[in-house]
Amino acid sequence: MTKWLEENTPKLVLAPSFVAVLIFVYGFIAWTAWVSLTRSRLLPKYEIDGFIQYDRLFSSPRWDTAFSNLFVFGFLFIVIAMVLGLILAILLDQNIRTEGAIRTIYLYPMALSMIVTGTAWKWILNPGLGLEATVRGWGFENFTFDWLVNPDMAIYTVVIAAIWQSSGFVMALFLAGLRSVDTEIIRAAQVDGIPTWRVYTAIIIPAMAPIFLSAFIVLSHLAIKSFDLVIALTGGGPGYATDLPATYMYAMAFSRGDIGQAASSAMIMMLVVFAIIVPYLYSELRSKDG
Amino acid sequence: MAPILEINNLYKNYGSVEILKDINVSIEQGDFLVLVGPSGCGKSTLLNCIAGLEPISGGNMAIAGQDMTNVSPKDRDIAMVFQSYALYPTMTVAKNITFGMKVRGVEQSVQDEKLAYVAQQLQIEPLLNRKPGQLSGGQRQRVAMGRALVRDPKLFLFDEPLSNLDAKLRVEMRTEIKSLHQRLGASMVYVTHDQIEAMTLATKIVVMKGGVIQQIGTPAEIYTRPANLFVADFMGSPAMNLIPAKTKANGSGTQIEIARKEGAPIVLTDTRNQNLPENVIVGVRPEDIADAALGRVGDTQEAECLIDIVEPAGADTFAVMQLGGKHVTARLHAETDATAGEAQKLAFDLAKVSYFEPDTGLRLN
Amino acid sequence: MADMSYTPTQTGSSAGKIALRWGLYIMLGLFALFYLMPLFVMVTTSFKSLEEIRTGDLISLPREFTFDAWQTAWSGACTGIQCEGVRPYFWNSVLIAIPAVLLSTLIGALNGYVVAQWRFKGANLFFALMLFGCFIPFQVVLLPMARMLGLMGLAGTIPGLIFVHVIYGLGFTTLFFRNYYVSIPAELTKAAKVDGAGFFRIFWSIFLPLSLPIIVVTIIWQFTQIWNDFLFGVSFSQAGTQPVTVALNNIVNSTTGIKAYNVDMAAAIIAALPTLFVYVVAGKYFVRGLTAGSVKG
Numbered sequence: 001m002t003k004w005l006e007e008n009t010p011k012l013v014l015a016p017s018f019v020a021v022l023i024f025v026y027g028f029i030a031w032t033a034w035v036s037l038t039r040s041r042l043l044p045k046y047e048i049d050g051f052i053q054y055d056r057l058f059s060s061p062r063w064d065t066a067f068s069n070l071f072v073f074g075f076l077f078i079v080i081a082m083v084l085g086l087i088l089a090i091l092l093d094q095n096i097r098t099e100g101a102i103r104t105i106y107l108y109p110m111a112l113s114m115i116v117t118g119t120a121w122k123w124i125l126n127p128g129l130g131l132e133a134t135v136r137g138w139g140f141e142n143f144t145f146d147w148l149v150n151p152d153m154a155i156y157t158v159v160i161a162a163i164w165q166s167s168g169f170v171m172a173l174f175l176a177g178l179r180s181v182d183t184e185i186i187r188a189a190q191v192d193g194i195p196t197w198r199v200y201t202a203i204i205i206p207a208m209a210p211i212f213l214s215a216f217i218v219l220s221h222l223a224i225k226s227f228d229l230v231i232a233l234t235g236g237g238p239g240y241a242t243d244l245p246a247t248y249m250y251a252m253a254f255s256r257g258d259i260g261q262a263a264s265s266a267m268i269m270m271l272v273v274f275a276i277i278v279p280y281l282y283s284e285l286r287s288k289d290g
Numbered sequence: 291m292a293p294i295l296e297i298n299n300l301y302k303n304y305g306s307v308e309i310l311k312d313i314n315v316s317i318e319q320g321d322f323l324v325l326v327g328p329s330g331c332g333k334s335t336l337l338n339c340i341a342g343l344e345p346i347s348g349g350n351m352a353i354a355g356q357d358m359t360n361v362s363p364k365d366r367d368i369a370m371v372f373q374s375y376a377l378y379p380t381m382t383v384a385k386n387i388t389f390g391m392k393v394r395g396v397e398q399s400v401q402d403e404k405l406a407y408v409a410q411q412l413q414i415e416p417l418l419n420r421k422p423g424q425l426s427g428g429q430r431q432r433v434a435m436g437r438a439l440v441r442d443p444k445l446f447l448f449d450e451p452l453s454n455l456d457a458k459l460r461v462e463m464r465t466e467i468k469s470l471h472q473r474l475g476a477s478m479v480y481v482t483h484d485q486i487e488a489m490t491l492a493t494k495i496v497v498m499k500g501g502v503i504q505q506i507g508t509p510a511e512i513y514t515r516p517a518n519l520f521v522a523d524f525m526g527s528p529a530m531n532l533i534p535a536k537t538k539a540n541g542s543g544t545q546i547e548i549a550r551k552e553g554a555p556i557v558l559t560d561t562r563n564q565n566l567p568e569n570v571i572v573g574v575r576p577e578d579i580a581d582a583a584l585g586r587v588g589d590t591q592e593a594e595c596l597i598d599i600v601e602p603a604g605a606d607t608f609a610v611m612q613l614g615g616k617h618v619t620a621r622l623h624a625e626t627d628a629t630a631g632e633a634q635k636l637a638f639d640l641a642k643v644s645y646f647e648p649d650t651g652l653r654l655n
Numbered sequence: 656m657a658d659m660s661y662t663p664t665q666t667g668s669s670a671g672k673i674a675l676r677w678g679l680y681i682m683l684g685l686f687a688l689f690y691l692m693p694l695f696v697m698v699t700t701s702f703k704s705l706e707e708i709r710t711g712d713l714i715s716l717p718r719e720f721t722f723d724a725w726q727t728a729w730s731g732a733c734t735g736i737q738c739e740g741v742r743p744y745f746w747n748s749v750l751i752a753i754p755a756v757l758l759s760t761l762i763g764a765l766n767g768y769v770v771a772q773w774r775f776k777g778a779n780l781f782f783a784l785m786l787f788g789c790f791i792p793f794q795v796v797l798l799p800m801a802r803m804l805g806l807m808g809l810a811g812t813i814p815g816l817i818f819v820h821v822i823y824g825l826g827f828t829t830l831f832f833r834n835y836y837v838s839i840p841a842e843l844t845k846a847a848k849v850d851g852a853g854f855f856r857i858f859w860s861i862f863l864p865l866s867l868p869i870i871v872v873t874i875i876w877q878f879t880q881i882w883n884d885f886l887f888g889v890s891f892s893q894a895g896t897q898p899v900t901v902a903l904n905n906i907v908n909s910t911t912g913i914k915a916y917n918v919d920m921a922a923a924i925i926a927a928l929p930t931l932f933v934y935v936v937a938g939k940y941f942v943r944g945l946t947a948g949s950v951k952g
């Protein structure tokens with residue numbers, strides 16, 4: 001008995017977490033997948049009825065907006081945050097004496113809740129008293145910056161706030177990457193008389209390919225889960241111009257009482273995440289085993 | 291008395307991969323058993339199996355006559371020294387050494403007494419309050435030994451304990467381990483990939499390759515009568531010369547013909563061995579080829595050989611030549627006048643020659 | 656000769672270098688302004704009176720400092736029908752975050768210890784399943800979790816939120832500890848086994864004392880995640896058990912009365928203070944957690 005206990009303690013310790021993951025992650029995903037195939041509305045029903053929820057989803061103009069917003073927002077957010085992060089990292093990599101302080105400043109937004117970020121930018125960007133009014137107060141009477149209340153432009157305010165929050169983090173990732181490149185290779189290039197910018201474009205940045213991948217994965221993950229920021233900044237508005245799948249799902253689940261729609265939109269979100277994550281994780285785990 | 295360690299038909303698999311195949315070893319009280327082989331030969335796995343750190347897939351094992359096949363490491367009355375020393379980084383040297391006794395609930399006064407004894411034996415008293423991170427490689431090595439010594443176990447296990455030390459320290463510690471063994475009269479199992487360590491330390495050597503025991507014997511047996519080509523090649527430095535040759539019965543002995551790139555083949559006659567197959571591989575240790583001009587002992591036969599390279603190494607001078615399509619090394623006396631590019635009369639000691647079957651690699655004589 | 660012809664170009668380039676250096680610092684400074692501006696605006700706005708805000712200058716310092724907005728935000732602002740400020744919700748967040756952080760860190764440490772040091776068949780599968788759980792969009796578990804909390808009698812309660820945060824935090828805490836422990840040589844565990852120590856003894860006497868850095872990283876990561884959480888808070892709480900992020904959002908978006916931007920800003924700063932404080936005192940560990948969480952494996 002004690003011998004058995006001794007041998008199986010590790011398994012016993014892992015067991016509760018294992019069960020929890022099976023139920024609360026995989027079981028729940030299965031439940032949501034199941035419900036997304038039923039006619040559930042206010043209460044869940046369990047009779048499978050094909051893809052009716054997905055038909056409804058993709059014929060809903062609101063979902064249409066939310067889904068295309070995801071790609072507009074996701075693309076701009078990821079590309080700009082990565083470019084900005086890389087530029088900041090390279091600038092900071094030039095033996096800056098105050099590097100520590102500057103890094104702290106660039107990165108602090110990452111410590112904030114997206115609700116706080118949204119609240120701050122909502123105030124800054126509001127046309128009545130914020131940036132627009134301030135610039136007008138300086139004498140530029142015709143200055144207009146009303147993106148926050150302009151249905152065509154509001155999604156870009158979400159992009160701005162998201163970049164403000166996350167680009168410092170991308171900078172930190174890239175900076176760590178720059179520092180991890182073998183210094184002997186860089187020295188060799190310098191001895192060969194290769195100019196600094198060429199050292200970056202030809203040697204350092206290609207060597208950081210895995211960091212780009214990580215940054216991309218993290219940012220796309222953030223983009224798909226973005227919920228708090230939209231809620232705090234625009235509330236999904238004006239109208240539902242800045243809805244994202246995450247806010248659509250939430251609205252269906254908790255204010256519209258449409259469980260079927262909530263489940264099917266959540267499944268689509270997960271499929272998008274899977275499309276990005278699965279190849280990544282697969283290659284990561286494989287390379288670890290090999 | 292029962293052997294201190296007895297392993298019968300031991301198998302070890304990881305999934306479908308056989309790591310150890312049909313291992314049979316036994317040693318007596320006071321033996322110093324060295325498991326030697328190239329990396330990946332299974333020697334460390336075997337040691338882990340002896341320690342109980344790896345479950346075995348088949349066979350059984352006993353320590354001092356008691357079956358240990360399913361006994362956990364702590365109840366095997368063993369102590370182990372690891373390659374990385376595996377000192378507990380957050381504990382002082384003293385705590386590292388006494389941790390095992392503390393776990394076992396040994397009385398504090400006994401702990402102190404044993405600690406003091408071991409510290410004195412290994413001369414690590416000034417280090418007792420330091421952390422492993424503050425020690426040099428050699429000092430860590432001593433502490434790791436101390437942690438094993440304090441157990442006073444039936445069996446000591448060493449897993450390549452010297453391989454992280456620099457060359458000079460390695461030789462020093464080797465001597466120290468040997469003297470410790472002689473002083474304590476303890477039984478030890480020692481894993482190494484270094485054949486010199488194996489030769490110098492062991493009372494008994496197990497040569498392994500691919501999870502299979504190639505030969506078990508005393509260092510002298512292994513060195514002078516290797517059981518197959520692998521052992522012949524692996525043990526000894528420079529390695530044994532393994533020269534393809536043709537044989538012919540010649541009265542009461544055998545005539546051995548070794549081809550050369552240029553000129554007539556060398557023909558030697560072995561008067562002791564008969565019934566050798568036509569094709570053999572002749573194994574000659576470098577020291578069994580001597581400079582004929584500088585005097586020699588034993589049953590030697592002479593032949594003129596063209597020397598390609600001469601490498602003086604202080605006490606000896608190595609001469610390299612081409613025989614039977616192989617580089618052959620002779621360990622000559624330092625006073626030799628052998629010169630690269632010139633012929634030299636060499637004496638082959640046929641009494642110490644080994645013969646191997648070319649296909650199976652097994653020893654013939 | 657070669658030296659002499661080389662010298663002029665060197666001085667020429669060092670003049671250029673100085674200009675480049677200035678440009679560099681100016682760029683860095685401008686970016687610093689971009690990141691600091693919102694914080695600056697929040698702080699100054701929170702000390703202004705509403706009248707002063709109405710004149711519409713975002714950047715100016717307050718003409719007269721007033722703590723009224725802070726007072727209101729802390730204990731008087733309305734979140735819907737209740738007007739108690741963020742204070743009760745701040746304490747809710749504390750009550751949620753502390754047990755959730757401690758539990759998820761402890762379980763993650765044990766899990767990581769098993770996966771990294773006590774490998775057995777299936778341990779890698781477990782780890783892969785866990786890792787995968789880190790990436791799912793939580794929307795996919797919201798509905799069943801709401802029902803499950805109802806079944807467990809934890810719907811709308813603080814223990815319910817603690818439970819949710821522990822469950823979905825395990826993936827990351829396990830990952831952190833596993834990656835830390837996997838770099839510790841397996842020989843250490845073997846040596847301890849030979850010394851007679853068992854599973855928990857080895858964890859307690861050898862691994863935990865080694866783990867301080869990763870414990871700090873994990874606690875900071877988990878605290879930041881849980882304190883800043885909004886999705887679980889808004890989905891699984893009810894009036895009275897909401898965390899501070901939800902309360903902040905309610906204050907900002909409450910439609911009753913006039914918009915008190917200074918109160919909004921003060922409330923936002925209050926909600927942000929704990930994580931900002933952690934960031935300032937332990938930024939190094941915060942960054943390590945962020946990068947460890949993203950550069951996986």
